[in-house]
Amino acid sequence: MKKSGSKLIVEALKKEGVDVLFGYPGGAVIPLFDELYAEPSIHVVLTRHEQGAVHAADGYARSTGKTGVCIVTSGPGATNTITGLATANFDSVPLVLLTGQVIRPMIGNDAFQEADTVGISRPVTKHNYLVNDRAHLGQIMKEAFYIANSGRPGPVVVDLPKDVVIEAMDDEYPENVNIRGYNPVIIGHSGQIKKVASAVKKAKRPIFYIGGGMHIAGASPIFNKMLEKTKIPTISSLMGIGIISSNHPLYLGMVGMHGTYAANFAATECDLIIGIGTRFDDRVTGDLSKFAKHADIIHIDIDPAAIARNVPVKIPIVGDARQILEELYPIVEAPEIDEWRSVTNKWKNDNPLPEGEKGDFIVPQQVVKEISEVFPDAIITTEVGQNQMFGALYYTYTKPRTFLTSGGLGTMGYGFPAAIGAQMGNMDKKVIDIAGDGSIQMNIQELGTAVQEGLPVIVAILNNGYLGMVRQWQQIFKGSRYSATCLMRTPECPHHCDKNRKGSWCHHYTVDFVKLAEAYGAIGMRVDKKEDIKAALMEAGKSKNLPVFIDFIIQRESNIFPMVPPGAGINEMILKEGEW
Ligand SMILES: Cc1ncc(C[n+]2csc(CCOP(=O)(O)OP(=O)(O)O)c2C)c(N)n1
Numbered sequence: 001m002k003k004s005g006s007k008l009i010v011e012a013l014k015k016e017g018v019d020v021l022f023g024y025p026g027g028a029v030i031p032l033f034d035e036l037y038a039e040p041s042i043h044v045v046l047t048r049h050e051q052g053a054v055h056a057a058d059g060y061a062r063s064t065g066k067t068g069v070c071i072v073t074s075g076p077g078a079t080n081t082i083t084g085l086a087t088a089n090f091d092s093v094p095l096v097l098l099t100g101q102v103i104r105p106m107i108g109n110d111a112f113q114e115a116d117t118v119g120i121s122r123p124v125t126k127h128n129y130l131v132n133d134r135a136h137l138g139q140i141m142k143e144a145f146y147i148a149n150s151g152r153p154g155p156v157v158v159d160l161p162k163d164v165v166i167e168a169m170d171d172e173y174p175e176n177v178n179i180r181g182y183n184p185v186i187i188g189h190s191g192q193i194k195k196v197a198s199a200v201k202k203a204k205r206p207i208f209y210i211g212g213g214m215h216i217a218g219a220s221p222i223f224n225k226m227l228e229k230t231k232i233p234t235i236s237s238l239m240g241i242g243i244i245s246s247n248h249p250l251y252l253g254m255v256g257m258h259g260t261y262a263a264n265f266a267a268t269e270c271d272l273i274i275g276i277g278t279r280f281d282d283r284v285t286g287d288l289s290k291f292a293k294h295a296d297i298i299h300i301d302i303d304p305a306a307i308a309r310n311v312p313v314k315i316p317i318v319g320d321a322r323q324i325l326e327e328l329y330p331i332v333e334a335p336e337i338d339e340w341r342s343v344t345n346k347w348k349n350d351n352p353l354p355e356g357e358k359g360d361f362i363v364p365q366q367v368v369k370e371i372s373e374v375f376p377d378a379i380i381t382t383e384v385g386q387n388q389m390f391g392a393l394y395y396t397y398t399k400p401r402t403f404l405t406s407g408g409l410g411t412m413g414y415g416f417p418a419a420i421g422a423q424m425g426n427m428d429k430k431v432i433d434i435a436g437d438g439s440i441q442m443n444i445q446e447l448g449t450a451v452q453e454g455l456p457v458i459v460a461i462l463n464n465g466y467l468g469m470v471r472q473w474q475q476i477f478k479g480s481r482y483s484a485t486c487l488m489r490t491p492e493c494p495h496h497c498d499k500n501r502k503g504s505w506c507h508h509y510t511v512d513f514v515k516l517a518e519a520y521g522a523i524g525m526r527v528d529k530k531e532d533i534k535a536a537l538m539e540a541g542k543s544k545n546l547p548v549f550i551d552f553i554i555q556r557e558s559n560i561f562p563m564v565p566p567g568a569g570i571n572e573m574i575l576k577e578g579e580w
């Protein structure tokens with residue numbers, strides 16, 4: 001029987017196990033949404049912006065491991081997705097984005113709502129397609145899902161001219177896929193794996209360095225076994241957080257620009273780094289000439305292009321992290337490193353994270369620690385800025401896929417829509433966005449989505465009235481010249497905001513987040529006393545089907561430490577206030 005392109009697409013979505021998708025309609029995708037109207041097994045979440053749709057699909061994918069799916073219209077619908085695609089691409093998140101396109105005879109004619117979606121999205125996707133023949137539609141959909149969630153995952157765009165979607169043909173969604181030239185390597189080279197075992201045995205000061213690829217591979221259980229057997233101290237990238245518990249005795253913490261003292265010193269002083277599912281990016285290594293100067297580096301990653309891109313690698317292994325660790329486990333032996341462990345333990349015990357300034361005000365460190373106590377098993381998303389680093393360092397993570405953050409691109413506005421997507425995929429869990437007052441305004445419109453879907457997502461705004469992370473850099477490196485970072489300025493303000501010229505004008509917040517939440521039909525709360533933090537969180541936790549915004553009025557100039565100044569080695573940290 002003949003079926004339209006849109007019918008075949010919906011058949012494809014069902015066969016790929018899609019039960020929720022995020023989207024925004026428009027002329028070019030009306031036939032597709034019409035087909036979805038009649039499909040009870042797929043829940044369509046209408047976001048309020050296409051960027052929100054992509055981040056929501058991303059949060060759904062990161063928290064569940066499934067492929068996130070979105071549908072948007074042509075032209076502005078498609079261009080609005082670019083930041084979301086780039087965010088997902090950088091952090092290896094499996095997404096399939098279906099974009100509407102003008103009918104084939106109009107392509108290239110500057111037709112209404114035409115954009116060269118394939119051209120614009122190419123650099124920020126793993127792959128993309130323009131479907132210019134209805135007969136190819138099924139195969140392309142099959143390939144898109146396969147490419148998105150195999151090898152190093154990433155976003156795939158399928159651009160769908162409206163006439164292709166309407167055209168009827170007698171075809172079925174294919175069962176198999178075979179893409180010439182695309183064969184991700186899964187099984188690691190056994191000879192190389194044996195070399196790892198002997199390097200570990202010989203090492204005097206080894207560390208594991210774990211990254212986001214470990215979540216994707218499902219490598220947390222085997223890695224925890226590996227730690228039991230080898231007792232090797234472990235550091236994590238931002239993306240690797242949650243692979244082992246933040247409380248694990250061998251865990252030294254996050255490494256890099258805002259890494260812990262122990263992690264940054266361990267990376268500097270070690271003689272062997274076993275890096276798994278990680279990119280050794282510049283936020284981790286700091287000045288490359290000073291990074292791990294005495295260490296041999298083992299690099300295990302599924303993406304051959306990531307291996308040895310930034311650091312010289314002695315033993316490269318391409319493949320799936322879980323598979324490789326499972327092959328390594330039986331042959332690895334515990335190295336004799338009592339002395340090294342006592343050194344790393346001392347670094348860790350002598351240098352706990354700062355608690356924040358003491359005073360009659362709320363500090364962000366305390367807010368995040370109390371979130372951790374009240375909601376120990378939550379999925380945490382973050383925005384970008386100080387809030388992201390406070391969220392990374394001060395919450396106690398115990399499970400993989402519970403810390404969702406824009407690592408590579410550093411996208412402000414990611415956390416709230418990602419929380420919505422994560423909640424859709426994990427209705428039994430508490431989902432909390434640790435937000436900044438700047439970032440939250442970048443996708444604030446998604447309050448509409450969360451209210452409409454009845455999602456009890458909590459947004460904890462660390463409201464400092466500043467683009468805090470940039471302000472911190474200005475304070476430390478630009479003599480407190482707060483250029484374009486104060487969010488509280490009013491017409492009475494002096495033109496240039498300066499730390500030392502505060503006046504009564506500084507007390508005008510430019511948005512009332514409580515009223516804003518209420519205007520959307522959500523719950524809004526404000527907390528400005530530290531004694532009230534816990535009670536507010538517990539109250540927020542009672543919401544069953546409404547999002548809650550908590551506006552935490554925090555000390556305005558709290559800073560995040562440790563901090564590695566740009567261009568320094570990662571052990572050259574600013575450890576506390578005033579130390580610069
Ligand atoms: C889309 C986007 N624009 C600009 C930046 C640069 N940037 C990084 S952190 C930051 C400040 C974020 O302010 P806020 O959300 O209030 O967080 P805070 O640092 O105050 O916790 C800015 C502007 C970014 N990361 N993303």
Ligand SMILES: [Mg+2]
Binds near residue numbers: 437438
């Ligand atoms: Mg802020």
